[in-house]
Amino acid sequence: MSTEALARQAAERLARLAEERVDHRFKGLPPDADGLTVAELAAQRRNLFRDGDGFTSPVLALSAERLEHNLALMETYASRHGLAFAPHGKTSMAPQLFRRQIEHGAWGITLAVPHQVRVARAFGVRRVFLANELVDASALRWIAGELAADPEFRLVAYVDSVRGVELMDAALRGTARPVDVVVELGAGDGARTGVRTEAEAAAVAKAVAAAPGLRLVGVAGYEGEVPRADPERVRSYLRRLVALAAGLDGSGRFADAEEIVVSAGGSAWFDAVADVFAEIPELSRPVLKLLRSGAYVSHDDGHYHRLTPFARVPEEGALEPAFRLWAQVVSRPTAEQAFANAGKRDAAYDLDLPVAQVVRRDGVERPAAGITVTGLSDQHAWLHTDPEADVEVGDWVGLGLSHPCTSFDKWQLIPVAEADGTVVDYIRTFF
C-alpha cells in the first residue's frame, strides 16, 4: 500500500470509531442508547446527571476542559524547553488521544509492548518510541513488515544486553530496513531494566554495530526508577545518560544515524529532564531530546498530584485532574458505613484508594464531607462515614482517582463531559 493509502486507511479507522455501535461492551452508558452509533449518542448531548438521560452507575468521566488544558500545557512545556515529545501511550491506549497529542505537537507516541504498537499502527501513528526491550521474534517480524510497508513509519526500541541484540538481529535478518535502537542506561543499583555500567553500554553498542538488522541511534533511560529519588540524584543520573550519549558518539557508534536520540522523562521529573537536556553538548549529529511523560493527559487526584514537577515550577502552569468516577451508594447498613457500586473493576487501586470528592442528590452537588474510601472489593467501594457525613442510599458519589494508567485500563469507552455534565465525546481505549 502507498504511504497516502496508509494515511487514508488510518484516518478512516479513527473515524470508524465513531461509527461503532453502543452495546453491552461498554459499561456505564445509557441502556436505551443500545444500537446507536457512538457519533449518534455524542450528538444527543446527553447529560451525565440529568434524569432520563440514562447513564448508569458506575461511570467514569473525563473532563473535556481539563483534558484540553493538559494537552495544551504539555505542548507548551515541551516546546518552551526545546524538547521533542513522545507521550507514553500506555497510559490511555486511546487512539483518539494519540491523535490529539500529535495535533498538539507530539513527535510520536511512546509505547511499552508490541500489542500497543499494533494499536497505534492500526490508527496510523507514524513514530513510535518503544521504551522497552523487545526480543519476541514474532513481534519483531511484524514490525519489520510494517517498516517495509510504510517508509514513513519509524520505530525506536531499547536494547540493554548483547544477548538481546543477538535475538533481535536473528529475528530481523534479511529485512528491508533496520530497526532503530537506543541503549538503555539503568537508573541505579536495584533499579529496573537497562545496562548498569558504561562498559556494558559500550559492549551493547558494539554488538549493535555488528547486527545488520539494527541501527544504533542514541541512548535512553527512565529517571522515575532512580533509587531514593530526589532532585540531585535524578539530575546526576540524567547527566550520566547525557555523558553516555557523548561517549558513544565520540566512539563513532552513531555513524549511521541521521540524528542522535537522547530520551528520558516520566511524569514526576520532567523539570529535571528539561534542565539537564538543556545542557546536552554539541554532538556529531543533531540531537532529538525526547520527553516521554504520559500521565499528564488525565493527570490524577493522588500519585501524580503529589509528584507533579509543576509543584516545583508553578510559574509554568499546573495540570488538572480530568477523571471523576461516579458511583452510587447502594447500601448504608450502619451509621459509620456506606457502600457504593464501584470496585476494583472500575477504579485504580494500585497506588492509592479513590478519594470521595462530592455527593450528588436530587441534582444538587456538595462536598463529600466526612466520607472516606477505606477499601475496594471487586464491585464495591467501602465508605467510612463520620457523624457529619450526609449520605444516603441512592446518592451518587464523585471519586477522585490515583494513577491514570490503572484508571483508563478499566474502561473501554469513556464519556468526555463538560463542566455541567454534558457529554460531548466518547474516548475508546484498547487494552
Place this chain on the structure above:
Amino acid sequence: MSTEALARQAAERLARLAEERVDHRFKGLPPDADGLTVAELAAQRRNLFRDGDGFTSPVLALSAERLEHNLALMETYASRHGLAFAPHGKTSMAPQLFRRQIEHGAWGITLAVPHQVRVARAFGVRRVFLANELVDASALRWIAGELAADPEFRLVAYVDSVRGVELMDAALRGTARPVDVVVELGAGDGARTGVRTEAEAAAVAKAVAAAPGLRLVGVAGYEGEVPRADPERVRSYLRRLVALAAGLDGSGRFADAEEIVVSAGGSAWFDAVADVFAEIPELSRPVLKLLRSGAYVSHDDGHYHRLTPFARVPEEGALEPAFRLWAQVVSRPTAEQAFANAGKRDAAYDLDLPVAQVVRRDGVERPAAGITVTGLSDQHAWLHTDPEADVEVGDWVGLGLSHPCTSFDKWQLIPVAEADGTVVDYIRTFF
C-alpha cells in the same frame, strides 16, 4: 419478540463471537492472524510455543482440560449436595463460559452490577441472581423492559434498606412484572452490605410488601465477609440466615413467591454452605438453595488455592488452576535481577503477586527454580533470581496467578490451550 426469537437471537450472538475478526483489540495473539475470524484461527490449531505459530508475549492461556475438570467438578458438587448453582459471572464475564456453566447444570448466573446483566442478557442468560443492591432508576427501567419482553427472564436482586426498596419501587412503578428481591443479611459487625439485625430485615420485608414493583422471594448473604471467619463463625452466620428465612416465612412474607430462595456461597466456604443448607427446615414453599461460587471456573495458584473448601473435603475432589500467564524475559541487568514483559496490565496483583512456575527455552520447559516475582510495574514483572536460577533474555516464564476475577478482567480474548500448547478455542470477555 417471542421467546423463541429471543432464544434464537441469543444463540446467534454467541455464535457470532466466533465470527469476530482478530485484530489490534486482542493482545497476545499472532500478528499474522490479523483479519482471520476467531473460528478460523481456532481451526488452525496453532501452538502457543511453536516457532512460527506467532503468539506474542505476554499472553494469558486457559487450560482446556482444567477448565472442563472444574466445570464438571462443581456440577457434581452442587448436585451431590442438593444445591442449585448460580456461579458468579463477574469472575469471567465470558458468555461462552456462562453457556458452559449452564450446560453443566447451573440454574443461572450470579452478577453484581447492571452492566453485567446486560452482557448476560445479550447472550441469552435466562436466570440472573444479582448479588447486590440496585437502586439506579435507569438500570431498573431497563430490567423492567427485559422482564416485559421475555416471560422466561427471571431476575432476583438484593434489598437491604427501606430507602432502597422505595427507590426501586419508584423506578419500577407501573411495570408489567415485579422484580424479585431477597433480603440481604450482613455477615456481621463491620462486614459489607446487608441488614445488621432481624428487626431491620423485617422492616425491609414489610416495605417490599407495600411495593407493587417488587416481590419478596427469599434471603441471601455472603459468608465470605464474616469477620475473623473460621468454620464455626461461618456456620453460625449461615444458620442465622436460614433462621431469617424461616422467620420471614412464618410471618407470611413469602406469600407471593412460588419458591423461597436461600442463597449464600463464595469460593472459600461452600462446604459450610452445603452443610448448613442441608438442615434448612420445611418452609411454606419449595426452597431454592442457591450456591454462587464463581472463582472455581479457572481456580488459581494463590488466594483460592489456599482457601478452597476442597482442602477440607479432599474426598470430594480438587479444583485445578487453569490459568498460566506467559511472559518473556527482556532484561537481565544483574545476577540477581531479571525483568519480564508482563505487568499490572496483564496479571492480577490485588491479593498476591504472580508466582514463577516454569521457564521455557528452545522448546524445553523446566521448573522456575530460584526465580521469585518481587513486584509489578505497569508493563514489567520484577524477578529476583537466586544463584541457581537459569534464566536468560528471551526465555518465556510461565506464571501462576492469584485471584481469577482480576486475571480475567485484563484479557478480552483468551486462548484455551491443551496440555501440549495447542490452542483449541478462544474465550471472549466483556468488562
